[in-house]
Amino acid sequence: MINEFKVITLCGSTRFKEQFLEEQKRLTLEGNVVISVGLFGHSGDEEVWKPGIKEMLDRMHLSKIDMADEIFVINVDGYIGESTKREISYALAHGKTVKYLEKPREPMTETPRIFIA
Template identity: 55%
Template sequence: MRFYSNAYLTLQGNVVMSVAFFEHWDGIEISKDQSELLGKIHLRKIDMSDEIFVIDVDGYIGDSTRKEIEYAEKTGKAIRYYSNVEIPSTMFSP
């Protein structure tokens, strides 16, 4: 899914800055300090962005993502949600 959302947005002409990894999905354990560092990095990426694209599969939004959404709202960034985007199945066909 990460591939499809990055590819979809890139093929629409967007410059995509994504998370470095999904620690739970990728099976990576991080320390509290690393978690805080990633949180700060994500906020800096939001500062550099025109909008954020929230990957909310099945409507799920975690605590850190919710904080990032609130930050984006406070800083006047546009917000789009994966659940509201229809990605054509033929988009990646040759």
């Protein structure tokens, strides 16, 4: 928490840019500090695919998880890709709460999880 504000990092596939923006707005209006991705590689930000950039962004996103009280997974239609699975595992290993936009398609082996509809 920062002052009275919970810090939430958004995680999920960058193909869901619109949902990231919607959830960022909703969570902010609910009184949270929201940390999101800086680029949407699967939604047109071509810079992501330059040598070394995606790897740097992946490491940076783990730092964003470190700063958060919890993560909120943008998993449209229950989809969770490999990068997001790693982020969820990382968050759980570091004692972060994990909440989901939708019920995941596959159960994660780590517990606990919280589903938010």
